[in-house]
Amino acid sequence: MAHGHEQHGHAHYGPKTLPSNLDAPAIVRAWRTRLLIVGALFALLSLAFIFTHEGRNHILRAYLMAYMTCFGFAGGSLAMLMLQYVSGGKWGLLLRRPLEAMTRTLGLVALMLVPILFFMKHLYQWALYPTTEATAQALAAHAINAEQALTANAKRAMLSPVPVVVQSVIIFGILILLATLLNRWSLQRDSDPARGTQASFDRWRVRFENLSGIGIFIYVVLLTDGAIIWIKSLDVTWYSSIWGLQFLVGQGYAVLALCILSVILLSRFEPMKTLLRTTEQHDLGKFIFAFVMLNIYLTFAEFLIIWSGNVPDEIPWYLNRIHGGWWYVCTADFIFHWVVPFTLLLSRDLKRNKTKMIWLTCWMLFARCLDMFWLIEPNFKDAAANLHIHDNIGILAYITVPVTVFCLWGAYYLTQLMARPLVNVNDPHLEEILEPEHAH
Amino acid sequence: MPPREGTYGLLAEFNTPSELVHATEQARHVGYRRMECYTPYPVEEAAEALDFHTTRVPLLCLLGGLMGLTTAFLMETWINVWAYPLNIAGRPLFSWPAFIIPAYEWTILFAGLSAAFGMIALNGLPQLYHPVFNAPNFRNGATTDKFFLCLEAADPKFSLTETRAFLETFPAVSVVEVEH
Secondary structure (H helix, E strand, O other), X not given: OHHHHOOOOOHHHOOOOOOXXXXXXXXXXXXXXXXHHHHHHXXXXXXXXXXXXXXXXXXXXXXXXXXXXHHHHHXXXXXXXXXXXXXXXXXXXXXXXXXXXXXXXXXXHHHHHHHHHHOHHHOOHHHHOOOHHHHHHHXXXXXXXXXXXXXXXXXXXXXXXXXXXXXXXXXXXXXXXXXXXXXXXXXXXXXXXXXXXXXXXXXXXXXXXXXXXXXXXXXXXXXXXXXHHHOHHHOOOOOOOOHHHHHHHHHXXXXXXXXXXXXXXXXXXXXXXXXXXXXXXXXXXXXXXXXXXXXXXXXXXXXXXXHHHOOOOOHHHHHHHHOOOHHHHHHHHHHHHHHHHHHHHOXXXXXXXXXXXXHHHHHHHHHHHHHHHHHHXXXXXXXXXXXXXXXXXXXXXXXXXXXXXXXXXXXXXXXXXXXXXXXXXXXXXXXXXXXXXXXX | OOXXXXXXXXXXXXXXXXXXXXXXXXXXXXXXXXXXXXXXXXXXXXXXXXXXXXXXXXXHHHHHHHHHXXXXXXXXXXXXXXHOOOOOOOOOOOOHHHHHHHHHHHHHHHHHHHHXXXXXXXXXXXXXXXXXXXXXXXXXXXXOOOEEEEEEOOOOXXXXXXXXXXXOOXXXXXXXXXXX
């Protein structure tokens, strides 16, 4: 500890000064270039799968998985942004600008949905047989079973091409509106002529709280709808009322992992070097630990309820995801998603260690993808209870396509991150965050 | 055990945590090891300056948790498979999904109790007597707004005169001798 031996004065216990330049460091531009290069390479690799058996279908499914994960980042960051406005706290100030940058990618994520809507016939049974007549014909031709036909007809009002497009437009319309307002106000807050005064703090705090409180509720409703129409409806017969919450918690898990990764990487350079204290990093570690617990809680609760019920309507969903090689995937999912983050995050020293947290958050982001793979792929006939690579090399698109999409999304996120100073200055927490560690 | 007599140590009183931490760092720097800080609220820098060892509480908590987990899980297994086998909706007797929740609850219960009682035990509590309470200013200040550093006589470097002179180089409000 070089600073521990100063003989006179207590300079190292005094408050730190805010760096004069609060913009994202120049290195972010280099990170973006690297992401684009990796993205381009993986895009080329993905193209190779077009020519394999079932390759195009796998590319589309893998793209759906990548889309849903990116939606998780963009939408989840909006929820987290609103959450930190209503809860307050120094962690919120620290994450605010990265979260805002993620919410500003919502427009891109909305565009990313277009190919899925365009090719929906190849993903969703309800889109392939969009009318009662088409469903009846498919049933007569034994393409679907009676249960699927009956459920598809019963759910037609929600699950058919036009309603799904309308729902998607509504979801993105409202989310983008919320994100735009929060982002605009955040800049106005910094340029407030009365900034730095209690009156200004209170005025903005109340304004943000009033939108965020109701915004969180609206988000949860819209997310539940989105998760149902985009992912759950891949299996038209399945019901689960915990589904939306499971995605919500998964998004919190992923967004926090990405935020922690962002601020730790940024903290190698000013201004984040001054802003990120071990105290806040420790707090964020505890927060993500809560999401790790909540995630396994909801996932296991869903399984336990269906296991106890033992109803023929529900259990095939799990059987398709356990039998035929999927046991390895769901065991890996459990270990990656819960066992490893849980046991490691128990450690106080690990939560306060920058390098280890970088590795762990990357690991957790990978675990989210593995979970999404396990949710999506077994919905399809050739993969249900039958995980195989022989004559099915296209399944590797689940690696290349998401990497491509994440790199592109990540590059856009970094572009947005560079657009604003890395900290919101008109906030009373700023003074606290500049205090030395543990000053009470 | 006969009552211990003589000097327990020298107690310096400070008005701010920064002064306390500074003095503690210096005391360590010149070679004192047997010392303790007393503050009205946790001052992590003081613990750092003392080079306070990592505690065993996390280990106790972990062991307690594992004990709860295995106890509950094995107990449920024993009851359901051997002690009182019941056919519940045709499921196997060893239906582990149903055992998870009680095992989880026991994990938390045992971990929590081990952490709380382990912490109390490792702190040496309950402790009915401590010499620093013999200093009148300690009784008044230690739980409100004063910060104390006690250099103990058990330290080989301790000397009534030199240690007092050393402590008086800091802006201490007072330096008092504490009897056993």
